[in-house]
Amino acid sequence: MSIIVQKDDQVLRLTAKPVPLESITFPEIQKLLREMSQALAAEADGVALAAPQVGKSWRIFIVSGKIIDEEKPPADLVFINPKIKKASRVKAEMEEGCLSVRWIYGHVKRATRVTVEAYDESGKKFTHHGSGLLAQIFQHEMDHLDGTLFIDKADNLQEIKPEDIQ
Numbered sequence: 001m002s003i004i005v006q007k008d009d010q011v012l013r014l015t016a017k018p019v020p021l022e023s024i025t026f027p028e029i030q031k032l033l034r035e036m037s038q039a040l041a042a043e044a045d046g047v048a049l050a051a052p053q054v055g056k057s058w059r060i061f062i063v064s065g066k067i068i069d070e071e072k073p074p075a076d077l078v079f080i081n082p083k084i085k086k087a088s089r090v091k092a093e094m095e096e097g098c099l100s101v102r103w104i105y106g107h108v109k110r111a112t113r114v115t116v117e118a119y120d121e122s123g124k125k126f127t128h129h130g131s132g133l134l135a136q137i138f139q140h141e142m143d144h145l146d147g148t149l150f151i152d153k154a155d156n157l158q159e160i161k162p163e164d165i166q
C-alpha cells in the first residue's frame with residue numbers, strides 16, 4: 001500500500017514549514033527522507049515527491065536519480081527549504097500529472113529554466129539549475145510546499161487510467 005496521500009487530503013493544502021537547519025541530520029528527518037525515497041521508487045512513473053505527499057508538512061522534496069541518469073541513477077536528489085532563485089521569463093505549456101492526483105493529466109505553463117537553492121540531506125547548501133523536465137519538476141514540487149496542486153492551474157484536464165496507457 002502506498003503511503004502517498006491523495007488530492008482531498010488537507011495536508012496537501014497547507015503551507016509547509018521550513019526545516020530547522022540543525023534538525024536536518026536528526027533521525028526524524030532522515031527517516032522521512034528514506035520513506036519518501038521508498039514511496040517514490042514504488043511508483044513506476046514517479047519522478048519526484050514532496051513531503052506533504054506523505055503526510056508531513058515540511059519544506060522538502062526529492063527528485064528521482066533516474067531524472068539525472070536513467071541508465072545509472074544516482075541517489076535521489078534532496079531539496080530541503082528550497083527557494084527558486086531564478087526563473088526564465090520564457091514559459092512553455094507542459095504536460096503534467098501528480099502522484100497525489102491519480103490519474104489526471106493536464107497542461108501547465110511553466111518557466112523553461114529554473115535555478116533552485118536548497119539544503120541537502122547533510123545540511124549543506126547547494127544550487128541546482130534545471131531546464132525542461134527538471135525545471136517543470138522544480139516548479140511543481142515548490143507548488144506542493146505552498147499548498148498548490150497542478151490541477152489548480154492546469155488546462156485540458158483529462159483522466160487517463162493506467163490500463164489505457166499501453
Ligand code: ZN
Nearest residue numbers: 097098099100
Ligand atoms: Zn505532485
